Amino acid sequence: MQPQDIQLRINELLDQDVYVHLELTSGAYAHHYDSSKHPASAFITNAAIRYTQGSISGTGPYRVGLKTTQGWLYAEGLTHIDEQEQERLILAGHDSRGKLVVALQLSREMF
Amino acid sequence: MNTIHNEHERILVVYPHPDDEAFSVSGTLAKYIEGGSQVTYACLTLGEMGRNMGIPPFANRVTLPKIRKQELIEASAAIGIQDLRMLGFHDKMIEFEDPQLLDDSIMALIQELNPSLVITFYPGFSVHPDHDATGEAVIRTISRLPVGERPLVHCVAFAHNQEQFIGKADVIVDVTGFLKQKMASIRAHRSQFQAAELVGDRELNEEEIQARFGRERFWTYPFA
Numbered sequence: 001m002q003p004q005d006i007q008l009r010i011n012e013l014l015d016q017d018v019y020v021h022l023e024l025t026s027g028a029y030a031h032h033y034d035s036s037k038h039p040a041s042a043f044i045t046n047a048a049i050r051y052t053q054g055s056i057s058g059t060g061p062y063r064v065g066l067k068t069t070q071g072w073l074y075a076e077g078l079t080h081i082d083e084q085e086q087e088r089l090i091l092a093g094h095d096s097r098g099k100l101v102v103a104l105q106l107s108r109e110m111f
Numbered sequence: 112m113n114t115i116h117n118e119h120e121r122i123l124v125v126y127p128h129p130d131d132e133a134f135s136v137s138g139t140l141a142k143y144i145e146g147g148s149q150v151t152y153a154c155l156t157l158g159e160m161g162r163n164m165g166i167p168p169f170a171n172r173v174t175l176p177k178i179r180k181q182e183l184i185e186a187s188a189a190i191g192i193q194d195l196r197m198l199g200f201h202d203k204m205i206e207f208e209d210p211q212l213l214d215d216s217i218m219a220l221i222q223e224l225n226p227s228l229v230i231t232f233y234p235g236f237s238v239h240p241d242h243d244a245t246g247e248a249v250i251r252t253i254s255r256l257p258v259g260e261r262p263l264v265h266c267v268a269f270a271h272n273q274e275q276f277i278g279k280a281d282v283i284v285d286v287t288g289f290l291k292q293k294m295a296s297i298r299a300h301r302s303q304f305q306a307a308e309l310v311g312d313r314e315l316n317e318e319e320i321q322a323r324f325g326r327e328r329f330w331t332y333p334f335a
Contacts, residue, residue, distance in 0.1 A: 021172060027162050028203075028239045032271075041203075043160070082171050090171050097306070098166035105172060 001081045001091075003056045009089045010054040010064070013106050021045045021105040022075060043103075046110050049073065061093055064104055075104040117146045123226040123262070124150065125217060125249050127205050127241040128158040129183035130303050133296040135267040136230055137190045138286025139327045141293065144191040151194040151224055152187055153217075155245060160202040163303040170302050182300045189295035196220070206244035213248040214255075221252065226262050229253065233266035233330055236273040250332060258334075265329035280328035287325040294320065 023043035030037040053067035056078075066073040077093035087109075093102035105111060122143055126132055132140070132152060140150050159176035170178050180197065187195045198216055200208060221229070234246035246266060253261050265282055286293060297304050315323065 023160075023172070025160075025162060028241075032238045043203075080168060080171070082173065085173075088173070090173055092164075092168070092171050094164065094168050098164060098168050099162040099306070100164055100168075100172075101162075103172045111173065 001060070001062070001079065003058075003060075003062055006056045006062075006064075006081060006089070006091070010056060010066075010106075013051075013089065013108070014054060015050065015052060016108065017048055017050055018106050018108055019046045019110050020049050020073065021103060021111055022047070022073065023100075023103040024075075025101065027099065064091065075102055077102045078104065117148075119143060119148055119226070119228040119263075121224055121226040122148050122150045122228045122230065123220055123224055124152045125155070125220075125229065125231045125245060126152070127155040127200070127239075127245045128161070128202065129154060129179045129186065130158065130297075130300040131232075131242070132190070133186050133293070133300055133304075136327060137186075137296040138289040138293040138324070139230075139284045139329075140190050140192060141289040142284065142286060144193075145289075149194070150190075150192045151196060151220065151226070152192050153196045153198055153220055154183060155198045155200040155205060155213075156202040156241070157183070157197065158202050158303075161303065163306045165302045166305045175302070178302055179300075182302060186296040186299035189299050190292050203241060205241040205248075208244075210248065210251070213244075214252045217249055217252040218255075221256075221262070229262045229264045230329070231264065231266055233268035233273070233277065233332070236268035236270040236277060237266075238270055250334075254334060261334060264332040264334075266332050267328070268330055277330055281331050282329040284327045284329070285325065286327055287321055290320055290324060293324055297324075 025041035026039055031039040049068045051066040051068045057063045062078045063076045078091045079094050080092045082090035088107040091104045092100055095101050144150055157176040158179045164170040231249040232242040232246035234243050234250055237243050
């Protein structure tokens with residue numbers, strides 16, 4: 001994934017109402033397969049936000065931070081972008097076994 | 112042929128995720144179907160919150176539900192399931208869903224189909240919160256029926272400690288004659304089956320497939 005391109009996409013959604021899907025997960029089976037692993041997952045979907053400042057950072061996996069009108073939104077571990085998508089920004093982080101660990105999605109329309 | 116698979120003309124399977132059927136019950140269903148049973152598979156969600164997206168990943172959160180839906184249709188066809196229902200609940204949220212809405216959906220299916228056998232997850236012993244919540248909803252719904260009208264319920268369980276609480280499985284189905292259908296249903300779930308903990312990171316040989324997938328186990332639910 002090309003951070004410069006993603007930065008342009010982040011800029012396109014600046015200062016407007018957007019819907020966000022933000023997710024982090026170790027998976028429902030994490031503890032079942034390895035009892036030393038702590039099971040943790042969180043997601044919020046179709047939350048409406050507006051950000052006044054936003055950037056992608058790091059050398060891969062990447063981080064994204066968005067300064068919203070009332071606070072912040074942050075995602076770390078991003079490795080993939082959906083390149084077919086023109087309107088929406090669909091970012092994801094997959095681990096070495098291909099499993100999704102983190103997702104950050106932004107869209108003017110609901111998901 | 113007077114074997115077990117002719118006992119039940121109508122079978123209802125209730126699971127929350129595409130692929131739950133492939134690993135736990137596909138061989139048994141193929142066997143029943145060959146014996147003339149009509150099988151309805153009610154899949155509560157599209158597994159849209161799953162973490163496996165192929166290796167390397169070919170899906171994302173937005174495209175996953177569509178992909179899983181197609182995989183579910185293909186897996187069901189591989190088993191020979193005649194009637195697939197996709198109930199449209201949200202993956203991971205079954206335990207938080209309105210219980211009345213869940214129960215009503217299940218009750219509607221039971222009244223429509225009048226199955227003599229229902230297959231689901233054993234509540235409390237099925238690891239994933241969606242599995243447990245689905246099993247709970249099925250048991251809760253069937254408990255409301257008069258004793259004489261209740262279908263038999265076979266549950267799948269795979270927690271670590273289950274035998275301590277529910278004993279050993281009382282229904283063990285030899286599905287070695289139906290591994291073609293079973294493996295085809297597993298492989299239909301392309302976004303999921305490559306995961307190392309499921310089928311592994313290499314092709315299994317015939318012997319390994321038989322040992323690993325040749326038998327399916329169920330617990331008959333003991334209604335009070």
